[in-house]
Amino acid sequence: MAQIFPKWWNQTPGLALFGTVVGGGVATFGLYWYGSPWHTDVGYKPKQPIEYSHKLHAGDLAIDCRYCHAYVERGPHAGVPSTQTCMNCHSQVKKDSPKLPPLYESWKTGKSLEWVRIHKTPDFAYFNHSAHMGVGVGENRAAIGCETCHGRIDTMEVVAQNQPLSMAWCLDCHSDPAPNLRPVEAITAMGWKADLTWSEKARHIATTLNPPGSLSAAAKRGPNGELLTYATAGCSGCHR
Amino acid sequence: MSTSTAVSLPNDPKLRGDVVLPEPLEGRELLVRGDHDFHSITEMVCAVNEAPILKTPNGLKFGIALAAAGAAMFGGYIGYLVWEGPGIWGNNNPVGWAWDIVNFVFWVGIGHAGTLISAILYLFRQKWRTSINRFAEAMTIFAVIAAGSCVALHTGRIWMDYYLFPIPNQMGLWPNFRSPLEWDVFAVNTYFLVSLLFWFTGLVPDFATLRDRTNVRWRRFFYGFLSLGWRGSMRHWMTYEKAYQILAAFSAPLVLSVHTIVSFDFAVSQLPGWHTTIFPPYFVAGAIFSGFAMVLTLAIPARHWLGLKDVITIRHIENMNKVILLTGSLVGYAYGMEFFMAAYSGNQYEGFTFLNRMGGPYWWAYWIMMSCNVITPQLFWFKKIRTNVKFTFVLSIFVNIGMWFERFVITVTSLHRDALPSSWDYFVPVTEVFFFAGTFGLFFFLFLLFVRFFPVIAMSEVKAVMPQANPHWEGYGHAAGGHDHAGEHAHDHHAAPAVGGVAGPAVATTGGHS
Numbered sequence: 001m002a003q004i005f006p007k008w009w010n011q012t013p014g015l016a017l018f019g020t021v022v023g024g025g026v027a028t029f030g031l032y033w034y035g036s037p038w039h040t041d042v043g044y045k046p047k048q049p050i051e052y053s054h055k056l057h058a059g060d061l062a063i064d065c066r067y068c069h070a071y072v073e074r075g076p077h078a079g080v081p082s083t084q085t086c087m088n089c090h091s092q093v094k095k096d097s098p099k100l101p102p103l104y105e106s107w108k109t110g111k112s113l114e115w116v117r118i119h120k121t122p123d124f125a126y127f128n129h130s131a132h133m134g135v136g137v138g139e140n141r142a143a144i145g146c147e148t149c150h151g152r153i154d155t156m157e158v159v160a161q162n163q164p165l166s167m168a169w170c171l172d173c174h175s176d177p178a179p180n181l182r183p184v185e186a187i188t189a190m191g192w193k194a195d196l197t198w199s200e201k202a203r204h205i206a207t208t209l210n211p212p213g214s215l216s217a218a219a220k221r222g223p224n225g226e227l228l229t230y231a232t233a234g235c236s237g238c239h240r
Numbered sequence: 241m242s243t244s245t246a247v248s249l250p251n252d253p254k255l256r257g258d259v260v261l262p263e264p265l266e267g268r269e270l271l272v273r274g275d276h277d278f279h280s281i282t283e284m285v286c287a288v289n290e291a292p293i294l295k296t297p298n299g300l301k302f303g304i305a306l307a308a309a310g311a312a313m314f315g316g317y318i319g320y321l322v323w324e325g326p327g328i329w330g331n332n333n334p335v336g337w338a339w340d341i342v343n344f345v346f347w348v349g350i351g352h353a354g355t356l357i358s359a360i361l362y363l364f365r366q367k368w369r370t371s372i373n374r375f376a377e378a379m380t381i382f383a384v385i386a387a388g389s390c391v392a393l394h395t396g397r398i399w400m401d402y403y404l405f406p407i408p409n410q411m412g413l414w415p416n417f418r419s420p421l422e423w424d425v426f427a428v429n430t431y432f433l434v435s436l437l438f439w440f441t442g443l444v445p446d447f448a449t450l451r452d453r454t455n456v457r458w459r460r461f462f463y464g465f466l467s468l469g470w471r472g473s474m475r476h477w478m479t480y481e482k483a484y485q486i487l488a489a490f491s492a493p494l495v496l497s498v499h500t501i502v503s504f505d506f507a508v509s510q511l512p513g514w515h516t517t518i519f520p521p522y523f524v525a526g527a528i529f530s531g532f533a534m535v536l537t538l539a540i541p542a543r544h545w546l547g548l549k550d551v552i553t554i555r556h557i558e559n560m561n562k563v564i565l566l567t568g569s570l571v572g573y574a575y576g577m578e579f580f581m582a583a584y585s586g587n588q589y590e591g592f593t594f595l596n597r598m599g600g601p602y603w604w605a606y607w608i609m610m611s612c613n614v615i616t617p618q619l620f621w622f623k624k625i626r627t628n629v630k631f632t633f634v635l636s637i638f639v640n641i642g643m644w645f646e647r648f649v650i651t652v653t654s655l656h657r658d659a660l661p662s663s664w665d666y667f668v669p670v671t672e673v674f675f676f677a678g679t680f681g682l683f684f685f686l687f688l689l690f691v692r693f694f695p696v697i698a699m700s701e702v703k704a705v706m707p708q709a710n711p712h713w714e715g716y717g718h719a720a721g722g723h724d725h726a727g728e729h730a731h732d733h734h735a736a737p738a739v740g741g742v743a744g745p746a747v748a749t750t751g752g753h754s
Contacts, residue, residue, distance in 0.1 A: 004451075004460050004461060004464040005464060005465075005469075009469075010469065013468070028407060029408075032407065032408050032409065035410075036409075036410045037410050038410075164410070166410035166411070166412075167410060167411040167412060167413070168409075168410055168411055168412030169410075171412050172412070
């Protein structure tokens with residue numbers, strides 16, 4: 001009787017095993033990477049109604065971020081400036097620029113410009129800017145700079161998302177905030193670098209902090225060695 | 241040795257499997273009835289597999305079509321479920337777990353008989369298992385698939401099911417390894433994988449038989465592919481036996497561990513009615529109980545329609561009924577013990593839960609469970625009943641019903657009266673009825689395809705327990721019945737005495753060493 005299968009079929013079990021193990025691994029990690037916000041979200045750069053440039057305003061003109069994102073220290077949302085804020089200057093500056101008619105249109109009609117939202121955490125995750133703009137108490141005051149989470153905005157013609165904003169990303173900092181701390185005065189500074197003295201201090205400050213989800217927050221001890229628990233220490237710190 | 245108590249079996253293969261033989265004085269009753277040799281066993285088992293597609297027996301055709309319709313309905317229902325979410329079920333506020341989990345536990349439980357038969361009975365050298373292990377294992381696999389579809393689909397956002405596995409993800413989260421629900425994921429997956437390997441390993445020599453007997457091209461490919469180049473050499477058999485034993489050793493603990501862990505889903509929580517230490521053994525006994533009932537529900541029609549009564553004899557059925565009697569009584573004991581603990585502990589919440597089970601809004605479910613699981617199986621004390629095929633079939637269906645209700649009672653009645661009386665509610669199923677029917681459609685679809693294309697009886701193993709396989713067997717010519725030609729298949733032979741001697745294919749004891 002003729003052979004049903006050619007001889008190389010003898011290799012199939014080995015090949016199948018190899019394929020399953022390697023293919024399974026590649027598929028898992030491929031999906032992990034291509035499905036992760038590092039790949040899906042970072043670099044998101046929608047077209048805005050006005051070709052507004054942070055490089056020009058925040059970089060070259062060096063306008064402080066808080067001039068426009070006024071609530072960043074006070075509320076959960078940094079806020080995007082109203083037409084009025086632009087008009088503070090543009091009622092005088094570059095009045096006949098071909099890029100600005102939508103602004104004047106908005107000013108005339110009173111209808112807001114519809115900026116396209118770039119950074120967005122899902123509704124089930126609670127993020128608050130003000131909680132990051134000044135952390136710790138008294139001597140041990142520090143902050144996280146815009147730069148750390150949004151990148152070098154002052155060099156961007158068009159704002160693009162720079163960090164994944166995924167949960168693992170939040171937790172990476174929450175478990176070890178020290179390298180990301182800076183003095184409160186330097187919140188909006190771009191290209192800021194810590195010196196040795198500050199690094200030392202930041203490590204100390206970090207031990208006093210309890211960001212939700214940090215591993216240390218679970219087992220913080222008070223002055224008398226008693227175990228402190230924080231209402232916001234666990235998952236519910238962000239998933240309220 | 242000559243025949244002492246000769247009982248003559250009718251010559252009709254449709255009847256002789258059902259005849260109850262007296263206990264042999266020495267040794268055991270032969271496992272295969274009728275004057276079969278190896279070849280006639282092959283012929284008998286392969287008949288249905290080898291029928292041309294268009295000549296599939298009508299009953300089977302109809303069955304496959306019906307089951308396929310059920311499975312297709314299930315597919316549609318899954319689409320509806322995924323689109324709408326689990327809100328289409330009757331689950332309400334205190335009753336957050338209902339048919340989804342009930343059906344899951346029901347199906348996983350059923351699988352356990354297959355593993356018990358294939359692994360534990362194998363390790364204990366219970367040779368009667370050989371006639372029933374193949375399709376009991378198939379039943380296990382399809383039952384676990386049905387069970388898996390219940391849990392995989394009950395999560396709501398099923399595209400998030402990968403959370404169940406420890407896969408790196410953007411949340412930086414592992415599954416909660418301290419949760420019994422997570423242990424369950426591993427238990428059920430291990431169970432499925434090991435059962436599948438075990439089943440397949442056993443099938444390899446039989447696939448090779450089918451491959452060698454056919455000259456239809458696609459069948460040669462199909463069975464040739466599945467038989468992995470099996471040639472039946474001595475080395476193949478040695479490797480096969482080793483592999484089989486190792487897999488049996490893997491499966492044996494699973495009989496106990498899987499349903500133990502399923503019971504932890506309940507027992508580790510703190511709900512009265514769930515939080516009991518008796519759950520693991522009680523669930524395992526219940527699983528084997530329900531599994532054997534399902535084996536009977538499937539085996540009785542199968543042996544009838546496929547003409548397999550010579551290998552699945554009334555003796556096999558009786559043995560299974562004894563297992564049902566034992567495990568059913570254990571389950572009954574556990575029901576009693578739960579009540580005792582509730583009373584003896586003096587815990588009023590525990591007490592309330594159990595009184596509420598018996599007389600609360602779900603009293604009917606409780607009493608269905610009690611009658612089908614505890615009361616009716618006791619009829620198997622009577623030999624007349626446990627050797628009566630029709631009775632057995634009906635009682636096995638009762639057990640299936642009872643065991644489904646057991647899970648319903650445990651899950652729903654414990655939940656519907658929680659600690660906050662204002663949230664008490666009554667659960668009524670809505671569309672999950674189709675979900676459950678759909679799992680049956682899927683199960684029977686797979687099972688009937690299996691019956692159609694795969695050998696339902698482990699041919700090579702059955703042959704190994706026939707007298708011919710005994711090295712001391714003296715050959716057809718020497719048999720007490722006096723056959724003339726060795727190797728002749730004597731379909732028209734007179735049935736030989738069934739009990740007593742050792743020699744001859746139709747004589748009904750094997751040596752005492754079995």
